[in-house]
Amino acid sequence: MSGRKAYVVGTADTKAAELCYVRDLIAAAGQETVLVNVGIQGGEEGVDVTAAEVAACHSEGPVAVFVNDRGQAVVEMAHALTAFLQGRDDIGGIIGLGGSGGSGIIAPAMQALPIGTPKVLVSTLASGDVSAYVGASDVNMFHPVTDVSGLNRISRRLLGNAAHAMAGMMQFKISVVQDDRPAVVLSMFGVTTAAVQMITEGLEDRFDCLVFHATGNGGRSMEQLISQGDVTGVLDITTTEICDLLTGGFLSAGEERLDSIAQTKLPYVGSCGALDMANFWGPETVPAQFKDRQFYHHNAQVTLMRATPEDSAQIGAWIGEKLNKCDGPVRFLLPLRGVSALDIQGGPFHNPAASNALFNALRATVVQTRDRQLVELDMHINDPAFAEAAISNFNEIYEQKGD
Incomplete structure (x- = not known):
C-alpha cells in the first residue's frame, strides 16, 4: 500500500x-x-x-x-x-x-x-x-x-x-520522466499549426514545450498552469479565444485571459493568431444577428465567422489594455501579411481593412516600454521567418529575465 x-x-x-x-x-x-x-x-x-x-x-x-x-x-x-x-x-x-x-x-x-x-x-x-x-x-x-x-x-x-x-x-502510475528542460507553454489552433510546430521544433532542444489547443478550455488550462508557477515562459501565438469572447463565439476562455501573464511576470511572446475568426458549431447555432456576416464552414460541426473591422478594433484595444498591465518582459508580434491560414492573399478571410483595424488598435493602445514592445513583421504568421522571429524574441527576453 x-x-x-x-x-x-x-x-x-x-x-x-x-x-x-x-x-x-x-x-x-x-x-x-x-x-x-x-x-x-x-x-x-x-x-x-x-x-x-x-x-x-x-x-x-x-x-x-x-x-x-x-x-x-x-x-x-x-x-x-x-x-x-x-x-x-x-x-x-x-x-x-x-x-x-x-x-x-x-x-x-x-x-x-x-x-x-x-x-x-x-x-x-x-x-x-x-x-x-x-x-x-x-x-x-x-x-x-x-x-x-x-x-x-x-x-x-x-x-x-x-x-x-x-x-x-x-x-498503474505513470512513471515521471526526468526532464531538466524548463517548461514553456504555447497556444495553437488548426490555422496556426504550421507556425507553432516550427516554433516548437526550434525550442525543444532547450525547453519542454507544452502546446494548448485554443478552444476556450485550452486557454483556461494554460492560464491555470501559468498561475501555478509550473512554467518558465509563454509563447501565446494563438489568441483567438479573445475574438470569441468579444464577438459571442463559442470558444471563449473568459475575461481572465492574459491575467496570468500580469500576475507572474513571465517572459511572454504573444501574437494575433486566428484573431480573424470566431467559432460556432453547426450553421444552425449562429445567432440571427450575424446572418449577414462572412462565414467559412470548417466542417459539419464547426462554423467560422470572419471578424469585422469593428470587431478587430475592439479586440486590439482589449488585448492592448491587458498587455499594459504586464510588467514582465513582453513582445507582441504583429504578422502584417495575415494572422491565420485563412487570412492570406487570396484566402477566404483575407480582409485588409479588418487586419489594419486590429493592428492600429494595438498600436494606439499598447504603452510601449523597454520591456513591453510590439514587434511588426512583414510576413504571414505561418511563414518560417515568423517562427524564427518568435524564437529569437523569446530567447532574448528569456535570457534577460534574471537581469
Missing part, C-alpha cells in the same frame, strides 16, 4: 448503496478507500467522513451549508468539499457519483485538485455540455446511462467500470 487512498464522494442520503458498491470494488482491487458524504439530509451509515465534518471546513462554518434553500446548500457544500479535500494529504484519486446536485458539489472540488490526480465523475449530465464540470482540469466524466438511483443490471456494470478505472489509475 502506498498510503494514498481513493476518495469516494457522493450524497449518501440518496446514493448510499451505489457509493458502497463502488467503494467495495475499489477496495477489492487493492486500494484503500475513504467514503465521504456530501448529502444535505443525513444518511451517514457506512461513511468514513460525515457531511457535518465536510461542512465544518466551510470558511463560515456548517451554518452556511445546512440552509433551507437546496440550491444554496449545494453551492456552499461545494465550497466546503473543496476546502476539505485541499486539507487532505493522502488523496490518491477521487471518484464521485451524482445527478445535477451531486455533480455540482463534486466537480468544483475535483477541479481544484492538482492536474494528474485521478478524477472520475459518474454523472447523469455526462452526455451533454460538460464544460462547467470539467473546466480547465482533467476530470473524467462517465455517463451512467440509467440514473444513479439504485443498483440494477446496467448500473452495476457501468458503476463497476468506473470503479475499476479509478483503481487502475491508482495502481
Whole structure:
C-alpha cells in the first residue's frame, strides 16, 4: 500500500448503496478507500467522513451549508468539499457519483485538485455540455446511462467500470520522466499549426514545450498552469479565444485571459493568431444577428465567422489594455501579411481593412516600454521567418529575465 487512498464522494442520503458498491470494488482491487458524504439530509451509515465534518471546513462554518434553500446548500457544500479535500494529504484519486446536485458539489472540488490526480465523475449530465464540470482540469466524466438511483443490471456494470478505472489509475502510475528542460507553454489552433510546430521544433532542444489547443478550455488550462508557477515562459501565438469572447463565439476562455501573464511576470511572446475568426458549431447555432456576416464552414460541426473591422478594433484595444498591465518582459508580434491560414492573399478571410483595424488598435493602445514592445513583421504568421522571429524574441527576453 502506498498510503494514498481513493476518495469516494457522493450524497449518501440518496446514493448510499451505489457509493458502497463502488467503494467495495475499489477496495477489492487493492486500494484503500475513504467514503465521504456530501448529502444535505443525513444518511451517514457506512461513511468514513460525515457531511457535518465536510461542512465544518466551510470558511463560515456548517451554518452556511445546512440552509433551507437546496440550491444554496449545494453551492456552499461545494465550497466546503473543496476546502476539505485541499486539507487532505493522502488523496490518491477521487471518484464521485451524482445527478445535477451531486455533480455540482463534486466537480468544483475535483477541479481544484492538482492536474494528474485521478478524477472520475459518474454523472447523469455526462452526455451533454460538460464544460462547467470539467473546466480547465482533467476530470473524467462517465455517463451512467440509467440514473444513479439504485443498483440494477446496467448500473452495476457501468458503476463497476468506473470503479475499476479509478483503481487502475491508482495502481498503474505513470512513471515521471526526468526532464531538466524548463517548461514553456504555447497556444495553437488548426490555422496556426504550421507556425507553432516550427516554433516548437526550434525550442525543444532547450525547453519542454507544452502546446494548448485554443478552444476556450485550452486557454483556461494554460492560464491555470501559468498561475501555478509550473512554467518558465509563454509563447501565446494563438489568441483567438479573445475574438470569441468579444464577438459571442463559442470558444471563449473568459475575461481572465492574459491575467496570468500580469500576475507572474513571465517572459511572454504573444501574437494575433486566428484573431480573424470566431467559432460556432453547426450553421444552425449562429445567432440571427450575424446572418449577414462572412462565414467559412470548417466542417459539419464547426462554423467560422470572419471578424469585422469593428470587431478587430475592439479586440486590439482589449488585448492592448491587458498587455499594459504586464510588467514582465513582453513582445507582441504583429504578422502584417495575415494572422491565420485563412487570412492570406487570396484566402477566404483575407480582409485588409479588418487586419489594419486590429493592428492600429494595438498600436494606439499598447504603452510601449523597454520591456513591453510590439514587434511588426512583414510576413504571414505561418511563414518560417515568423517562427524564427518568435524564437529569437523569446530567447532574448528569456535570457534577460534574471537581469
